[in-house]
Amino acid sequence: AQSVAQPEDQVNVAEGNPLTVKCTYSVSGNPYLFWYVQYPNRGLQFLLKYITGDNLVKGSYGFEAEFNKSQTSFHLKKPSALVSDSALYFCAVRTINAGNNRKLIWGLGTSLAVNP
Amino acid sequence: EAQVTQNPRYLITVTGKKLTVTCSQNMNHEYMSWYRQDPGLGLRQIYYSMNVEVTDKGDVPEGYKVSRKEKRNFPLILESPSPNQTSLYFCASSGGYEQYFGPGTRLTVT
Numbered sequence: 001a002q003s004v005a006q007p008e009d010q011v012n013v014a015e016g017n018p019l020t021v022k023c024t025y026s027v028s029g030n031p032y033l034f035w036y037v038q039y040p041n042r043g044l045q046f047l048l049k050y051i052t053g054d055n056l057v058k059g060s061y062g063f064e065a066e067f068n069k070s071q072t073s074f075h076l077k078k079p080s081a082l083v084s085d086s087a088l089y090f091c092a093v094r095t096i097n098a099g100n101n102r103k104l105i106w107g108l109g110t111s112l113a114v115n116p
Numbered sequence: 117e118a119q120v121t122q123n124p125r126y127l128i129t130v131t132g133k134k135l136t137v138t139c140s141q142n143m144n145h146e147y148m149s150w151y152r153q154d155p156g157l158g159l160r161q162i163y164y165s166m167n168v169e170v171t172d173k174g175d176v177p178e179g180y181k182v183s184r185k186e187k188r189n190f191p192l193i194l195e196s197p198s199p200n201q202t203s204l205y206f207c208a209s210s211g212g213y214e215q216y217f218g219p220g221t222r223l224t225v226t
Binding site: 034041045090108 | 120147149156157158159160161164166172174175206208210213214215216217218219220
């Protein structure tokens, strides 16, 4: 079965420090990988994606993520956290063999708290 | 502004009273989808649509209906809502790889 795991329910980091939010996946075939962020009472906002090519992808708001095929991971990173980065982060995967359905398989989310 | 809109944002209703949650996108996307978000279960796909008049079931379609008569609109219909459909609902659209989400509709069925 295809799945996405976000092993940490919550991550706490001090403002200005680097942050990492972890994601591992299990799919058949090559994956398309995504990170989304959800602020309170808001919808999900797209941050970045890995489709093919360079394993390090850069996205919105200074975030980046590294695709590691051997470890089946796609960790989200940011060199210097801001208080405004505090939110709920979701990792998602879509398989290339999904046919017409662009369904995303979602992790359960990681709550990031950046402390001033 | 490119966006996906949903209405209503909040709805409290009673068991069995038919309701419709509207979804509209202004990006001319062919693909649209509905998800529900529940604690401990994450987001799960209810229905999706590849284009006008083309819809198909997702993972949790029971108790829901959809229609796609126009490209921009993809309403979610609950013919006879039940308490287990209390959830946060998101509509999404896509013209490529990433999906764009509406602000969500928080539905409570008593």
